[in-house]
Structure formats: structure tokens, C-alpha cells
Amino acid sequence: MARAPRKKAKKLGRGKRFATGIDIGTYSIKIITMAGDDAGAIDLAKVTVVPLVPPAKPEEQGQRLERQRQGLKEALKKHGKLMGKVVLGFPRQLATTRYVNFPSSNRDEIREMLVFDVERHVPFAVDELEMGYEKIAQLGDHETRLLMVCAPRKEIIPYVEMALESGLSIDVLDLDVLGDCAAYKRSLRGNETLGIVNFGRSSVNFSVFQNEIMIFSRSIPVPETFLLSRFPGAKSLADLRGRVTIHGPIQPMEKKHYEEWILRLGTELKRCIRAFECENTGRKINRLIYCGGAAFFPAGPPQGLLKYTQIPPVVEPPLNGELPSSSEYRGAELSVAAGLALRGIYGTPDSLNLIPRSYVEEQRQNQQSVFRKNMAIFVFMMIALFGGTAYLKWHLNHSNYTQLNSFYQNLRKEATEINTMKNVVKNVETYLDKQHSCTNVLTAVMKILQTQRCYVSKITFTKGRTLEIKGQVLTEAVFQEISRELNKLVFDEVNNPNGYFTYIYPRSSVKPLSLDPPQQLTVQEFEFTCSLKTSDTSPAARR
Amino acid sequence: MFKTKSEKLLALVLLITGLGLGGFTLFRNSDALGSLVSGDTEELIQSIDTSLELQTMGIEIREKYNAMKKELTVEGTDSDQWLTIRQDILNVFQKVGLSNAGDYQRITLGDTDKSNEDFKIMTYSIEQIICTSAQLGQLLYELEKSSNVMEIISCDVENLFTDTGQLGNRQLQDRANLFRTGLLSVNLEIARLIEYRAGEAPKKRTRTTR
Numbered sequence A: 001m002a003r004a005p006r007k008k009a010k011k012l013g014r015g016k017r018f019a020t021g022i023d024i025g026t027y028s029i030k031i032i033t034m035a036g037d038d039a040g041a042i043d044l045a046k047v048t049v050v051p052l053v054p055p056a057k058p059e060e061q062g063q064r065l066e067r068q069r070q071g072l073k074e075a076l077k078k079h080g081k082l083m084g085k086v087v088l089g090f091p092r093q094l095a096t097t098r099y100v101n102f103p104s105s106n107r108d109e110i111r112e113m114l115v116f117d118v119e120r121h122v123p124f125a126v127d128e129l130e131m132g133y134e135k136i137a138q139l140g141d142h143e144t145r146l147l148m149v150c151a152p153r154k155e156i157i158p159y160v161e162m163a164l165e166s167g168l169s170i171d172v173l174d175l176d177v178l179g180d181c182a183a184y185k186r187s188l189r190g191n192e193t194l195g196i197v198n199f200g201r202s203s204v205n206f207s208v209f210q211n212e213i214m215i216f217s218r219s220i221p222v223p224e225t226f227l228l229s230r231f232p233g234a235k236s237l238a239d240l241r242g243r244v245t246i247h248g249p250i251q252p253m254e255k256k257h258y259e260e261w262i263l264r265l266g267t268e269l270k271r272c273i274r275a276f277e278c279e280n281t282g283r284k285i286n287r288l289i290y291c292g293g294a295a296f297f298p299a300g301p302p303q304g305l306l307k308y309t310q311i312p313p314v315v316e317p318p319l320n321g322e323l324p325s326s327s328e329y330r331g332a333e334l335s336v337a338a339g340l341a342l343r344g345i346y347g348t349p350d351s352l353n354l355i356p357r358s359y360v361e362e363q364r365q366n367q368q369s370v371f372r373k374n375m376a377i378f379v380f381m382m383i384a385l386f387g388g389t390a391y392l393k394w395h396l397n398h399s400n401y402t403q404l405n406s407f408y409q410n411l412r413k414e415a416t417e418i419n420t421m422k423n424v425v426k427n428v429e430t431y432l433d434k435q436h437s438c439t440n441v442l443t444a445v446m447k448i449l450q451t452q453r454c455y456v457s458k459i460t461f462t463k464g465r466t467l468e469i470k471g472q473v474l475t476e477a478v479f480q481e482i483s484r485e486l487n488k489l490v491f492d493e494v495n496n497p498n499g500y501f502t503y504i505y506p507r508s509s510v511k512p513l514s515l516d517p518p519q520q521l522t523v524q525e526f527e528f529t530c531s532l533k534t535s536d537t538s539p540a541a542r543r
Numbered sequence B: 001m002f003k004t005k006s007e008k009l010l011a012l013v014l015l016i017t018g019l020g021l022g023g024f025t026l027f028r029n030s031d032a033l034g035s036l037v038s039g040d041t042e043e044l045i046q047s048i049d050t051s052l053e054l055q056t057m058g059i060e061i062r063e064k065y066n067a068m069k070k071e072l073t074v075e076g077t078d079s080d081q082w083l084t085i086r087q088d089i090l091n092v093f094q095k096v097g098l099s100n101a102g103d104y105q106r107i108t109l110g111d112t113d114k115s116n117e118d119f120k121i122m123t124y125s126i127e128q129i130i131c132t133s134a135q136l137g138q139l140l141y142e143l144e145k146s147s148n149v150m151e152i153i154s155c156d157v158e159n160l161f162t163d164t165g166q167l168g169n170r171q172l173q174d175r176a177n178l179f180r181t182g183l184l185s186v187n188l189e190i191a192r193l194i195e196y197r198a199g200e201a202p203k204k205r206t207r208t209t210r
Helices: A061-079 A107-118 A153-165 A176-187 A224-228 A252-279 A303-309 A331-346 A357-432 A438-450 A476-487 B005-038 B041-072 B078-095 B133-145 B170-179
Strands: A017-024 A028-036 A042-051 A085-090 A096-102 A129-138 A144-152 A172-175 A193-199 A204-210 A213-220 A287-292 A313-315 A454-462 A466-473 A501-512 A522-532 B106-113 B119-131 B150-159 B184-195
Touching: A017 A061, A017 A176, A017 A331, A028 A061, A028 A331, A042 A061, A042 A331, A061 A153, A085 A153, A085 A176, A085 A331, A096 A107, A107 A129, A107 A144, A129 A153, A129 A213, A144 A153, A153 A172, A153 A357, A172 A176, A172 A331, A176 A193, A176 A204, A176 A213, A176 A287, A176 A331, A193 A252, A193 A331, A204 A252, A213 A252, A224 A252, A252 A303, A287 A331, A303 A313, A357 B005, A357 B041, A357 B119, A357 B150, A357 B184, A438 A454, A438 A466, A438 A476, A438 B133, A438 B150, A466 A476, A476 A501, A476 A522, B041 B184, B078 B106, B078 B119, B078 B133, B078 B184, B119 B133, B133 B150, B133 B184
Parallel strands: A017 A085, A085 A172, A193 A287, A287 A313
Antiparallel strands: A017 A028, A028 A042, A096 A144, A129 A144, A193 A204, A204 A213, A454 A466, A454 B150, A466 A522, A501 A522, B106 B119, B119 B184, B150 B184
């Protein structure tokens, strides 16, 4: 499959920053990530729309929230990394708004005054509310006009929890109608007053803004579901294609129901417009833009509403056409998400934020506590694993060692006995030094003397000391021969390690032989003194 | 704790890596740990090998020791021991054919050396053994080679024939004629090792260099 060409990012100027707007609707989840610079140029990074699974039957709030949670998870997975500030939209119908003037320009003072003032407008205790404000205008040095927004905490918490459970870390919780206004701010023509009607599945939001400031908003409780309930099989406005024309539905029964929906919605819209005109004397709505689900009307904006609003409506993509429709979505349905992202990029410290800080802090602490607990369990597991392994290894080694030691102790007894015997044998053998015994020495010497013509008169052997041989030979040559042979018995560490002598001292002299009757015969009388070799440890050696 | 899939994956990888490294390190060092706690098995195995080698040699050593022990042990008092040894010598003399009167002059007991811790050394002298060279060879062999505990410490051999072939003693002349060979006069000094009786052994001394 050929890879789709990557969208070339628009080159933005200084101060480029990202923000992500998330609109959790009843029909679909919309996520838009965009970048903007200080000059106001914007670039859409990514748009994700995930339709929710339609309910089979009318559902409770909990069931709707569960569907939205599943959809949000899927959308986040599909969208990928959320860049920049994350702004989540909060439904207008769950909040109360008031335009008020406070005699201060100090942020802290305004917040304090807000706490006292809010009880005048809503039937809830302050500690059950989450409140915020949007600075509309600075009226002199000590007066500020604000859009005060408050909502019961019990309505906000499910959205925050939904985000937390989906792994979404939100920075700002903003009103969806403010998103609409921000999205169409770029579509303003001069000083015109623009009305926006956002068709939602559970309600229709009506808002008016001028000079980039929202000056009126109201939620109209005429949902799309009311219209779709009498069109069997239709799950969205897009499913009315072929069943509704520019003049209305074809089927008489459907036509009657359609007209009833027009009547209800038109009446409410007319009421809103009148309320706006009353609150803002002299101001008229110049243009009316239909967005949200209106993008799916098969035959354009319902003409029947014109009778009530008296203002010709248009269905227009937000961001002044920079968010056109595609095969996956219609530009107009993304107005809230796009506006929220824009508010994330260009928001100020005085912008609205309904996030319950105490609740988020509590959740963060809970998460930290769980994290510490899990880490403790993990560390304990590691210690248990290491300890267990070490113990097993030690036990194995110890049992092996014990067995070997027992075997060794038995061997050792026997070895000690053998060693004792060995020592006794060695002691006796060392003492006796049998290598250099009298028998060995005399045998070796006699072997030499027997082969020579000689007379041996005396042999004196003293163990470890000397061997003296005395005798006679006829010639000097025989004496030398005997001497040579005896020298072969001299010890030499390399050539003759078994030699018996360390050195030989030969002596000879000529002597006349005393025969009867006397004859002139002489003999060589010889004497060999041989120093005897001993083993180094023998007693003879020590002697 | 871990919300996103990538966090869970990272945690799992860290856990597996940690366990793997821990287990690897532990098993690499566990021998040292085991030795630390249980003692040095390698050293023990080496000692066992040495003992087994000694046991193999032990049969030969034991046989040698038993034979030596049998000869070393002479029961009774000093005089009993002397009588036993004297009888042994006489047996040897008889074996080599020197049992007649005049074959040797006398056998006398010499000093007893008790410097060795394992045995005492009794010395005795046999004077004027008149024998042929063949008898001398056999006698020396029987005394030294056939015994594990005896040694000849001095042997003085004199040829009874002079350089002119004369032999002074008529009785000796008869013997020389009988054997048709020369005759030798031999003086022997023999050392015999004997095991100490109970309580006889000298007190053990500390080993010092002499």
C-alpha cells in the first residue's frame, strides 16, 4: 500500500506553540492539535474524529459517560501524542454563566468577590461548585467586566475522572461555547455580531459574540435525538439523506414530526435572540452560523427555522475556512475542538479554567500513594526473590557441603591412621637408609674387585662414614682400572644419582713380595678410602 | 499507576530487566555467597581428593606397616628382648651354615639408643665370624634385606689368607680345604629397632633443628 504523502507543516513565525482541543460529544469525540505563532498564523497538526457507539436504547448518564470514556480512549490512541496545552470542553448545558461587573482589577480580589457573588446566581452551596471567570473587558482602573462561569462539582468530576482514567492530563477545562466563538472569531467581518448555533446530539448551543468576545450564550434543550426518534433507522442527521429535502421530509408522518421539531427549536432560538437583544440593547445579530451536527443536514440548514430567527443561516467551516471538510469529518462539526485548541494557544491567565484544583491534587496524591505502594510491593518482591534465591542456593550448597564434610570426616579418620602408619614407616626407613646399606655397598664393590686380578686383605665398612679397601695388585694399570671402576660409584646428582660414595681417596705403593725362597717380585699395595653417601635425613648423615 | 500502554510497557520492560539482572548477578555471585555461609566446598573437595589418593596408597602402606610392626614389637623386658633377638640372630647364622662352635666368637649386647620417639635402637656386636665370602654375602643379605628393622652399622672383613697364600691356623686350613675357597674373618655391629614398651618411650620433645 502506498504511503500517504505527509502533510507539509505550515511555516510559522516567532512564538510557535502547540495546543490540543478535545470535544467530548454525545455523538463523537473530536481531537484537534494545532500550532500557532505570535502573529496569529495557525497550522493544523492533526485532526481525529471517533464516532461513539450509538446506544441501543435511551441511556442513563452513567452509560453515556462510559461510552464517552471508551470513545475517548480510542480517540487518544488514534490521535497519538498530545502536544502543547490540552484543553477539554465542558458542556454549556451543565454550567451557569453570568456577565457581572466587579469593582476591582486584581485577580485575587476578583476571585474572592466571585465566591460571595456566585451564591446569588446559582442554587448550590459554594463548596459544591467549581467556578471560574473570563475577563471580558477592563472598565477603567477599578472595574472589570467578567463572564462568570460555575458548575456543580459533581458534573465536572466525571469529566476529570474520565480524562484521568484515560491517561489524559488536561491543563484547562473550558466551556464548549467559548470554543465555538474562538473557532469562528476568524470569520468575523468587521464589527459584525455573529450568532452561532451548534447542533448537538443532546442539546443545541446558541452563542453570540462580537469583537472576539462572547456576549451571550444559552443552551437549548431540543436535542437531535428528538428529531431522529421519529425517523426509524436513522442514527445521525446524515442518515436523513433521501428522506428530507429542502422543503422538509417526504413522508407525511415524518413531516409532521419534523415540523414539531422546527417549531420547538425555532421557538427556543427566537427566545434566545430576543433575550440577547434585551440584554444587549440596540445590538442585532448580523449573521447566523450553523455548526456541529448542522454540517450533516442533507439539504442544507433547515429553512423552517428562518421563520423564527429572521436571520438567514449558513453552515460554514471554522477558522475562516482553514478547517475544510474531508472524507472523515465535516469542518463545521469540529468547531468546538478547533476553538478550544485556539484558546489553548492564545489563552491568558485570565482565561476560564474549571478544573477542580483540590480534586486534581487529591487524585495526584492518591496516585502517588498507589505508586509508592506498588513500588514497595515491587521492592518487597525483589527482596523476596533475591532472598529466596540466595536461601535456596545456600541451602543447596550447605546440604552438599554437609554431605561432603561427613564423607570427608570418615575419610579423614582413615587418612589419619594411614598417615600415622606412613610416618612410622618413613621414620624407620629414613633411619635405616637401606639405599646405602652395607649389603648394597659391599655387593657393588665386590662386583668390581672380582673382575680384577687382585688380592684384598681388608674391607672396613662404617655406615654413613667410610669404606676402606686394602689389598694388592701386580701392576699399576690394574690399580688404575680398579680406581676407575670405583669412581663410577661416586654419587652425581645428574649422571649417577644412586652412587654410594661422595669421593674416593686412592693410595698405592710398590712393595717387594716376601716369598720363600725369596724372589725379586714386587706388587702394588693399594688402599682406597671411600667416603660414603647417605640420605640427607638419615641418622648417619646427621652423625 | 500506569495509565497508558507505553507506561505499562516501560514498567514491564524495567521489571523484566531488573529481575533478569538481579537473577544473573545473584547466580553469578551465589557460589561465593554459599561458600561464605557453608564453608569452602572447593577446599573440602581438594581435601577429599587428597584423602582418597592416600587411601589408595594406604593398602601398600598398611601392609608395609604391619610387617614392620610385627618385627618392631618384641615382648618382655630388656633381657627378654635381648634373648629373643639373640635367638633370631642364631637362626640366621644357622640358615647360612654358621651354627658350629668356632664359627663366631661371641655375640654381645651394646648400647641402647632411645633418642628416637618411635623406637629404641639396640646395638650388638658379633665378633670373629669365620666364613667364606658366599656365606658373608648370604649373612649380610639375611640380616639387612630380609629384615625391615635391622641395619649393619659396621662391618670389618679381613682376609685370613696372607698375600703369599699362607693361613696360620691349622683348623682354619681344614675348613679352607673343605670349602675349597678363601676364608674371611668378619666383625659385625648391628642395630636393631624395637618398639617401646608401654611407658618406656621418652617424653616428646619439641622439634628443633640440630
